[in-house]
Amino acid sequence: MPHYKLTYFNLRGRAEISRYLFAYSGKQYEDHKIEAADWPKIKPTIPFGKLPILEVDGVIIHQSLAIARYLAREAGVAGRTPLEQALVDAIVDTIDDFMTLFPWAEKNQDVRKKAFDDILTNKAPELLKDLDTFLGNKNWLVGESVTWADFYWDVSSTTLLSLKPDLAENYPRLLALRDRVQALPAIAAWIQKRPKTVM
Ligand SMILES: N[C@@H](CCC(=O)N[C@@H](CS)C(=O)NCC(=O)O)C(=O)O
Numbered sequence: 001m002p003h004y005k006l007t008y009f010n011l012r013g014r015a016e017i018s019r020y021l022f023a024y025s026g027k028q029y030e031d032h033k034i035e036a037a038d039w040p041k042i043k044p045t046i047p048f049g050k051l052p053i054l055e056v057d058g059v060i061i062h063q064s065l066a067i068a069r070y071l072a073r074e075a076g077v078a079g080r081t082p083l084e085q086a087l088v089d090a091i092v093d094t095i096d097d098f099m100t101l102f103p104w105a106e107k108n109q110d111v112r113k114k115a116f117d118d119i120l121t122n123k124a125p126e127l128l129k130d131l132d133t134f135l136g137n138k139n140w141l142v143g144e145s146v147t148w149a150d151f152y153w154d155v156s157s158t159t160l161l162s163l164k165p166d167l168a169e170n171y172p173r174l175l176a177l178r179d180r181v182q183a184l185p186a187i188a189a190w191i192q193k194r195p196k197t198v199m
Contacts, residue, residue, distance in 0.1 A: 004029035006067075008052040009036060011199050012155065014064035015052040020151045021071035023190035065092060072148035079147055087142045091134065091149040095156050098127045104199075120164045132171045139180065146184065154181040159199055 004022070008015035010033040022029045034042055034051070043049050046062075053060050054067040061067050069089070072078040079085035101119050106112040131153070135141055141149045157178055160167050168174050181187055 001027065002057045003055075005032055005055040006030065006052060007032040007034060007046075007055070009034055009039075010195065011197050012159065012194070013052075013199055016155045017064065017068040017148065017152055018052065018054065018071055019194070020155060020187060020190065021068060021075055021077070021148060023186045024077065024151070024184065025071070025075035026186065027074075065096060068092075068148060068152075075148075077145075077147045077151070080143055080145075084143045084147070088147045088149040091131075091141050092152045094127070094130075095149075095152050098123070099156050099159075116163060120160070120167065124160065124164075124167060128168055128171050128174060132174055135173055135177060137173070139177075141177070146181065150177060150181050151187075154178050154187075162198070 004027065006015060006018055006022070006029055012019075019031065046053060047060055048062045050062065052064050052067060053062050054070075055061075061070060069078060069092075072088075079088040101123060103112060103115050106115065131141075140146050141153065153174070154177075157168065157174070182191060
């Protein structure tokens with residue numbers, strides 16, 4: 001098995017989807033955490049200067065979703081057919097477009113709070129409605145079994161619900177999907193064991 005080294009900050013953030021995929025596949029990996037204070041000196045040494053990165057036997061992959069898609073293919077949860085894979089990618093990109101709206105790095109707390117409140121109050125309902133329609137009465141977002149789109153919904157909604165606990169109260173099917181993902185034994189064990197961080 002290759003040596004996998006995932007490098008990120010001590011946060012769930014953009015690395016958590018890959019940690020779910022490692023947990024699900026049971027593959028061993030090095031979960032390397034960088035202290036924020038050390039980042040300015042490390043940044044110039046990282047190709048493209050952003051985290052996360054995944055090293056696979058020394059080959060560096062950047063971009064969190066490229067990393068996760070690679071791990072999902074390896075784990076057999078990328079979608080069973082090219083069509084399913086396209087749908088999985090589309091859902092992941094839709095959720096990611098939404099998560100990227102938040103000014104995560106904003107230092108001014110007033111500006112940050114205003115922007116977060118606006119997105120959670122005015123923009124989230126549209127995403128939830130569309131995701132709920134897409135899910136319908138299916139067990140999983142795409143196909144007959146779990147994919148990394150379901151994982152991405154769980155990872156992202158965990159952060160969203162920590163910001164606004166009643167966010168999805170009108171969407172019991174989306175909440176039940178979270179329960180199904182979190183009931184997968186490997187995911188349940190990871191959630192139990194992972195460091196408790198705000199994001
Ligand atoms: N689209 C990229 C975004 C990467 C990104 O912006 N990473 C942030 C942390 S979530 C980062 O490295 N920030 C530090 C910096 O830009 O110096 C991905 O998904 O990996």
